[in-house]
Amino acid sequence: MQKNNSVIGQERIQKKLKQRYRAEKRFRRLGLFAVITALSFLAILLISISSKGYTAFQQTYIKLEIPLSHEILDVKNLANADYPGLVKASLRQMFPDVKGRRDKRKLYGLVSTGAAFELQDRIIEDPTLIGEKISMWVPASSDVDMFMKGQIPKNVSENERRIKDNEIEWIDWLQQEERIEKRFNTVFFTAGDSRDPELSGIRGALSGSIFTLFITLLLSFPIGAATAVYLEEFAPKNKWTDLIEVNINNLAAVPSIVFGLLGLAVFINFFGLPRSVPLVGGLVLTLMTLPTIIIAGRAALKAVPPSIREAALGVGASPMQTVLHHVLPLAMPGMLTGTIIGMAQALGETAPLLMIGMVAFIVDVPGSFTDPSTVLPVQIFLWADSPERGFMERTSAAIMVLLVFLITMNAVAIFLRKRFERRW
C-alpha cells in the first residue's frame, strides 16, 4: 500500500515536473521576446527614418542655357535687373511650343525660385559674362525633385498628383537631352532655413546648436566639476550639504520643459536678456545638464581609491593640493565622459528651447551668441510641421545628421571610458 502510494506520488511529481519545465521554457521565451521586441522597435524607428531621409542627400538640377543680353543687364545697376525674367526666357526658349498663361506658369515652376538668385550671384561676381550665352545648372523645384526621386507616383489619376501630364512630358524630354540630373545636395549643408524645401538647409540650425552647446560646455563643465569636487572632497556632513544633494538628485528628474519655464521667467523676463538667442539657450541647457555632470563627476571621484589621498597627505600635501594634483587628474576621464553624455543630452533637447523662443523662422546663419537662431532639434520640429512633401524628406535627413552627431559623441564617451578606465 505504502509503495503504491509513493509510485502514484512520483508519477504526479513527474507530470508536474514536465509542466514546470514547460513553464520555465515559456518564461524564458517571454524574456527573449521582450528583448527582441524592444530592439525591433529601435530597428523600425531607425529604418523608417533613414528610408525616408536618404533621398534628401541628393537634389535634382536642371541645365539652362541663358543668353545674357546687354539690354536686360545694365552693368551699373546689376542688383535690380530682371533675373527671374532671364530664367523664364531661357525656359521658353527650351520649350517653344508651350502656349497659354497657365501652361507657361507651370513651365516656370519647373525650376526653383532660387535659380534667379544663383544667376544674380554669378553675374555680379563676374560681370564680363554679360553678352555671352552661359549654360548653368540650377536647382529644380521641390515638386520636380520629388517626382524625380519617385515620391510622386505616375500611375494615379492626374488630379491626384502635383505633377501633371504635360510636366511629365517636359521632364522626360529634359531627361532625354540629359538636361536634368540628381547630384549630391550641397544646399542642405550650406543654406539656412527657407520657405522652399529645395532651398532650405541645416547650416543655420547647426551653427545655432554649436553656439548653444559652446555656452553650455563653457559653464556646465567647470561648475559641475567644482560642485562634484566640493561635495565629494570638502563638504562637511551637515544639513546644508544634505540639502544640496537632495536638490541635485531632484533636479536630475525634473521635466526639461520646467527648465524652459525657468528660463522664460528668470533670464528673459527678469534679467531682460533677448529672446531666441544661443546665450539664453546655453544658460537653460547648463542648468539642465548640471545634475548629470555632477552625478557622473562624483562617481568618478569616488572611484579614486583613498590610498592615493592618504599617500599625498602623508608626504605633506595640503588637502587642496591632494585633490588638485592627484585625485582630480585621475578622476578626469570619468568626468569628461559624464560631460560628453550631458552634452549629447543638451544637443537633443527641444522643449525648453521652445519656451525661450528659439522656434522663430530664421533664414540667416547666426554669427554670434546673441544672434537670433534656432537649433537642430527645433529645426526638425519646425520642418516636421510643414505640409510640403519636400520638407518631410529633409526632416528625416536632419534627424539622420543629428543622430550621427549623438552617436559620435556617445562613441567618444565610451572610447574615453574604455581607454582611460582604471581598475584599482
Added chain:
Amino acid sequence: MSTTFIISLLLGLSIAGYFFGYRRSITLASPIGGVKNLHSRPAYYGMLVALWCGLPTFIIFLVWQSLEPSIISSLMIADLPLDYQNLPKNQLGLIINDIKNLATGNIVAGEKNAIMHAAANHYVQLQILSKWIKGGALLVLGLITLIIVCRRITPEQRARNHVEKIIRIVLFCCSTIAILTTLGIILSVLFESIRFFKAVPITDFLFGLKWSPQTAIRADQVGSSGAFGAVPVFIGTMMISAIALFIAVPIGLMSAIYLSEYAGKKFRTIAKPLLEILAGIPTVVYGFFAALSVAPFIRQTGGLLGLDVSSESALAAGLVMGIMIIPFVSSLSDDVINAVPQSLRDGSYALGATRSETIRNVVVPAALPGIIGGILLAASRAIGETMIVVMAAGLSARLTANPLETVTTITVQIVTLLVGDQEFDSPKTLAAFALGLLLFVATLILNVIALVVVRKYREQYE
C-alpha cells in the same frame, strides 16, 4: 569697447597679475637665500595676485552686465518729453520698443518722429558711455588691486593657505547653484501661478471640467470666454502616461529579467547598449516617428477593423512614449535585480525550484521595492515628456476614456500657450505657469517617493 574685449582685458590683467606676483616673490626671496625661504612656492604668490585681480572685477562685470539694460532704458525714459512719460504703460512700452529698434537699426513697426530719433540717439550714446565707463572702471579697479596685492607680498605671507581658501569658497559657491536653480524654478512658477489664481479661482482650475484657454481680445468676440478647468488636461496626461507604462513596464521588466538572469555574457554586452540607445534618441525624433509613421499605421489598422481612429490618437503618442521609457524601466530594474544577493537564489535552487520559479517567487519579490521605484521614475518621465505629445497628440481638451480619440496633456498646453509672442499678464499665459507648477509638484512627489523607496531597499542588502 565690446563685451568680448572687456572680458579678454580682464583675463589679460589676471595673467599679468600672476607674472607680477611670481616675479615679486622671487625678487623678495633672493636676498634671504632663495625660494626655499618663502612660505609658499612662487606660483602661489602669482595665483594670489591673479585671483584678487580677476575675481572681484569679474563679479562686478557680471552684476553690471545684468543691470545695464534696465538702467539705461530708465535713463532714456526719464529724458523723454513729459507727455510721453504720462502715456499708459503698454503704449509707452511700444514706443520704447520702437526706439530700441531704431537704435539698433532694425525695422520699426510704428511711426517715427524727431523725438523718437533723438531718444534713439540718446539711447545709443548711453550704451556707448556705459561701455566705456564699465571698461575703464574695471581696468582701474583691476590695476589698483594688482598693485596693492603685489606690494603687500612678503616672504612670510601665507599665500598658499590664502589661495586655497579662495578656491574653497569658489567651489562652495558653485555647489549652491543647484539650490539656486530649484529656488528659481519654484519662485518663477509659483509667482506667476499666484497671479493666475487671482484671476481664476484655484478650485475652478483644479476641479473644472472645461478647458479652453482662448480668452477674448475684444469684448464682443464670440466663443472665447476662456475656461480654465484643468481636469480634461489631467485625464489626457494620465491616459497617455498609462498607455506608455502599459507598454514599457512588461517589456522593460521582462528584458531586465532576461538580460540579468538568462542571457549569456555575449548577448548581454550587445543587447544592453542597444537598449540604452532607445533612451539616447532625442524626443523630437520620437515625435516625428509617432506623427508620421505610427499614427497613420494605427489609423489604417483601426480602419480595417472598422474602428474610427483619430489621426492624433492618444494610443499613438502613448505607444511611442512607451518605447522611449523602456530603457528607464529595464536599466533600473536590472540594477535592483543584480543587487539581490546570490544566496537567496541558491537557497531557492536548493529547494528544487526552477529558474523561473526562483525569479518569480524569490528574486522579483525581493527586488520589488526597487522595481516600483524604477516604474515611478519612468512614470514621472512620461508625465513630463513634451515633444512626443506636442507632435503626435492633439490640442483639444476632451473628457474621454477612449484611447483612440485625441486628448491633450499638460506639457502640450504649456507649449501651445507659451510659444510665439504673447503678453505676460493675460490669464492665458499665466495658465501655462500654473500647469507648470502642477507638473513640477507631481513629478517632484513621484521622484521623492521613488528615491526613498529605492534607497531604503538598497540599504537592506548592503
